Amino acid sequence: MxxxxxxxxxxxxxxxxxxxxxxxxxxxxxxxxxxxxxxxxxxxxxxxxxxxxxxxxxxxxxxxxxxxxxxxxxxxxxxxxxxxxxxxxxxxxxxxxxxxxxxxxxxxxxxxxxxxxxxxxxxxxxxxxxxxxxxxxxxxxxxxxxxxxxxxxxxxxxxxxxxxxxxxxxxxxxxxxxxxxxxxxxxxxxxxxxxxxxxxxxxxxxxxxxxxxxxxxxxxxxxxxxxxxxxxxxxxxxxxxxxxxxGGKSPNIILESADLERAVTRGMIHMASNTGQSCNAPSRMLAPRKFYDQIVAIAAKAATALKVMPPDEAVKGAIGPLANAAQFHKVQLLIQKGIEEGATVAAGGTGRPEGFARGYYVRPTVFADVTNQMTIAREEIFGPVLCIIPYDTVEEAIALANDTDYGLAAYVHGDQEEARWVAHRLRAGNVHLNGGYSEASTPFGGYKQxxxxxxxxxxxxxxxxxxxxxxxxxx
Structure with missing residues (x-):
């Protein structure tokens, strides 16, 4: 030591x-x-x-x-x-x-x-x-x-x-x-x-x-x-x-024009990167209602496919443990809170992944049937937990995206011109369009809290x- x-x-x-x-x-x-x-x-x-x-x-x-x-x-x-x-x-x-x-x-x-x-x-x-x-x-x-x-x-x-x-x-x-x-x-x-x-x-x-x-x-x-x-x-x-x-509680708007398989899978993987411990993680996925069940299924499949591995044995794309005991207990409590408030566990849930008896490992989790007023949609979880919220119109998606105390980042997937239009309406310091990533020279910071x-x-x-x-x- x-x-x-x-x-x-x-x-x-x-x-x-x-x-x-x-x-x-x-x-x-x-x-x-x-x-x-x-x-x-x-x-x-x-x-x-x-x-x-x-x-x-x-x-x-x-x-x-x-x-x-x-x-x-x-x-x-x-x-x-x-x-x-x-x-x-x-x-x-x-x-x-x-x-x-x-x-x-x-x-x-x-x-x-x-x-x-x-x-x-x-x-x-x-x-x-x-x-x-x-x-x-x-x-x-x-x-x-x-x-x-x-x-x-x-x-x-x-x-x-x-x-x-x-x-x-x-x-x-x-x-x-x-x-x-x-x-x-x-x-x-x-x-x-x-x-x-x-x-x-x-x-x-x-x-x-x-x-x-x-x-x-x-x-x-x-x-x-x-x-x-x-x-x-x-x-x-x-x-x-x-x-x-x-902090942040960043929305990820999936437009009807998006390549759903690609956009949703990328959204889940991005959110879970660093075991979800990124302040700009796209942790609220806003999904058009007409494709809602399909989007939940894609996200659940992506979450289930994520490998959870010890850091020194991990392969590319795998996630490790949460960083400390306090964070582990917080994430477990919030997953349980989501269940108690009526959200549906589409993948993951409470407890450690199979094969882990020690270490602060958690199961990559997807919640369906989430409303924007649930605790898991309001509070920063800081773990690999995705909440999927349905919307009927793009205007409603924008309103849901902005209905948060935070404004650090936002994500939009779909037709590029429509995504640009949506980006102008979002109250966030960074808006990522169709997988765009920040560079060190890009200004990073947030609106609101x-x-x-x-x-x-x-x-x-x-x-x-x-x-x-x-x-x-x-x-």
């Missing part, structure tokens, strides 16, 4: 102020795979002070200097990508084919995107007699989740470095190993001391201390909507900027910048 008990603060690995060991659990077997330390307010103070000291000089570095740093980080990340994939797999259960092809490369993609922005982004331009100057916002507190850990860390870190900010990262204590490996990469790349700092910890201590800290200028958070509300409240005392990427701000591309870089107008510049 690994022991990684130190934090990365001011360019050094340092012990916590107060000893507080914590076991990281491998979700595939429910056994400890590593031991870390949980930090305290004293550790946050030390990390924030280091970031504040470093900001004065790092904020004045040139674009070329920051580009060179990102180039070096990218080079080392590529070399250590297999290690990164393995760390992610053992800490949160991603099957190795997914960890190697998507989880670890997702972080690399955001770093490459941030580097590319420096080739074209306008940090200064003129408007009339004024010079508009974009400068780094300051010290950034970053709080990231366990489901796509490197994706979410690097979406923030890459843009913050490109902007000239310094930062303190609190990764999920349930999946911290990838973040500690990234700290090693950053150290090897020669990022100046204090620019990047890592403090492991839980939400009650480290997570709460960051948004309330007066020397932090911005909080960038990815996680649940409930936690996002708490962070906004804590940040309000110092009126700091808050960027939030929160799915968050504030965007990550990726120039939109993501803007989040970490202040805008100054120097009036009379040309006088």
């Amino acid at each position: 690994r022991e990684q008990l130190n934090f990365y603060i001011d360019g050094q690995w340092v012990p916590p102020a107060v000893k507080h060991d914590f076991d990281v659990i491998n979700p595939a077997n429910e056994e400890p795979c590593a031991r870390i330390s949980l930090g305290s307010e004293a550790d946050v103070e030390r990390a924030v002070a280091a970031a504040r000291r470093a900001f004065d000089s790092f904020s004045r570095t040139s674009i070329s200097e920051r580009a060179a740093l990102l180039d070096k980080i990218i080079e080392i990340y590529k070399r250590r990508l297999p290690e990164m994939a393995h760390a992610i797999s053992i800490e949160m259960g991603a099957p190795m084919p997914l960890a190697l092809s998507a989880q670890a490369p997702a972080g690399l993609g955001y770093l490459i995107d941030a580097r590319s922005q420096l080739d074209s982004f306008e940090f200064e331009h003129d408007v009339g007699s004024a010079r508009i100057i974009r400068e780094p916002i300051g010290v950034v507190g970053m709080i990231t989740p366990w489901n796509w850990p490197q994706n979410q860390i690097c979406a923030k870190l890459g843009a913050a470095l490109a902007a000239g900010c310094t930062m303190v990262l609190k990764p999920s204590e349930l999946a911290p190993l990838d973040a500690m490996l990234l700290s090693e990469i950053i150290d090897e790349a020669g990022v100046p001391a204090g620019v990047f700092n890592l403090v492991n910890g839980d939400g009650a201590r480290v997570g709460a201390a960051l948004p309330a800290h007066p020397d932090i200028d911005m909080i960038s958070f990815t996680g649940s909507t409930r936690a996002g509300r708490s962070i906004m409240q804590a940040a309000a005392g110092t009126i700091k900027r808050v960027a939030l990427e929160l 799915s968050g504030l701000g965007r990550e990726g591309g120039p939109f993501g870089l803007e989040e970490f910048l202040e805008v100054k107008a120097a009036i009379g510049w040309d006088n």
